[in-house]
Amino acid sequence: MVTPAALSLSLLLGSLAAAQTTNMIRNPGFEEGADQPAEWHLGMEGRGAGSATWVTDNPRSGKRCVRLELTEPGDYWMAQQRYAAGTALPDHPYRVSGWYRSTTSACHPCLYFLGRDGSFLGAWETALPASEEWKPFDFVIQSKAGTYHFELQLRVQSAPGVCWFDDMALSSLRLETIRDGIEDYELLYLLDSLVEAKPNADLGLLAQAREVLKVRPAVSKSLREFDRTGEAMEAERAVIAALIEKLAK
Numbered sequence: 001m002v003t004p005a006a007l008s009l010s011l012l013l014g015s016l017a018a019a020q021t022t023n024m025i026r027n028p029g030f031e032e033g034a035d036q037p038a039e040w041h042l043g044m045e046g047r048g049a050g051s052a053t054w055v056t057d058n059p060r061s062g063k064r065c066v067r068l069e070l071t072e073p074g075d076y077w078m079a080q081q082r083y084a085a086g087t088a089l090p091d092h093p094y095r096v097s098g099w100y101r102s103t104t105s106a107c108h109p110c111l112y113f114l115g116r117d118g119s120f121l122g123a124w125e126t127a128l129p130a131s132e133e134w135k136p137f138d139f140v141i142q143s144k145a146g147t148y149h150f151e152l153q154l155r156v157q158s159a160p161g162v163c164w165f166d167d168m169a170l171s172s173l174r175l176e177t178i179r180d181g182i183e184d185y186e187l188l189y190l191l192d193s194l195v196e197a198k199p200n201a202d203l204g205l206l207a208q209a210r211e212v213l214k215v216r217p218a219v220s221k222s223l224r225e226f227d228r229t230g231e232a233m234e235a236e237r238a239v240i241a242a243l244i245e246k247l248a249k
């Protein structure tokens with residue numbers, strides 16, 4: 001028999017799977033491709049000797065990452081990816097994140113804001129500090145008025161140096177936040193229904209569920225203060241999902 005709780009759970013798992021596809025970046029871990037990383041253009045703009053290559057030396061994930069080198073002062077060598085027209089919103093928050101390592105501070109993630117006719121409206125760009133080990137970066141940026149789509153550039157810029165990028169992500173922050181909010185609400189609602197529907201379930205499990213339903217301070221604090229890492233929320237979601245699974249049996 002398919003119970004309402006089981007049905008909700010399957011719908012919920014479907015929506016959780018859909019939520020994994022919010023990353024706009026194609027081939028974000030540089031794993032796909034034959035001679036070149038699929039979906040990425042490797043090259044340079046301006047002046048300066050260097051290289052942009054697809055490499056297997058110490059990737060952050062899988063077997064590959066991208067390596068960018070500038071051997072003399074100049075503009076930039078980069079891995080570039082452009083998105084289809086109409087895929088970005090104007091005046092809208094976006095989150096760009098990824099992993100890098102770098103011999104100098106010449107490692108620059110950069111996002112071009114492009115208008116409806118493909119015109120350049122401006123760019124967001126930042127220098128990342130040198131790091132011998134893989135290090136995450138995570139920025140929230142606001143798209144410019146008139147933005148219709150983006151171009152992403154992962155650069156080594158200005159000064160000589162070598163940098164590597166892997167596991168990139170770009171997503172609409174508002175959609176991400178709203179979706180997560182809906183999921184949290186759905187998860188809590190489902191858990192609450194199960195506690196009501198299963199008074200004869202394991203007492204320890206029910207007590208734990210009731211405790212979670214109070215919403216723990218660390219989580220509500222992160223909801224108010226917007227925990228950028230989302231670690232508290234992620235941990236809580238895992239606890240709630242595990243309780244739902246056990247109670248739904």
Ligand SMILES: [Ca+2]
Binds near residue numbers: 065167
């Ligand atoms: Ca990789």
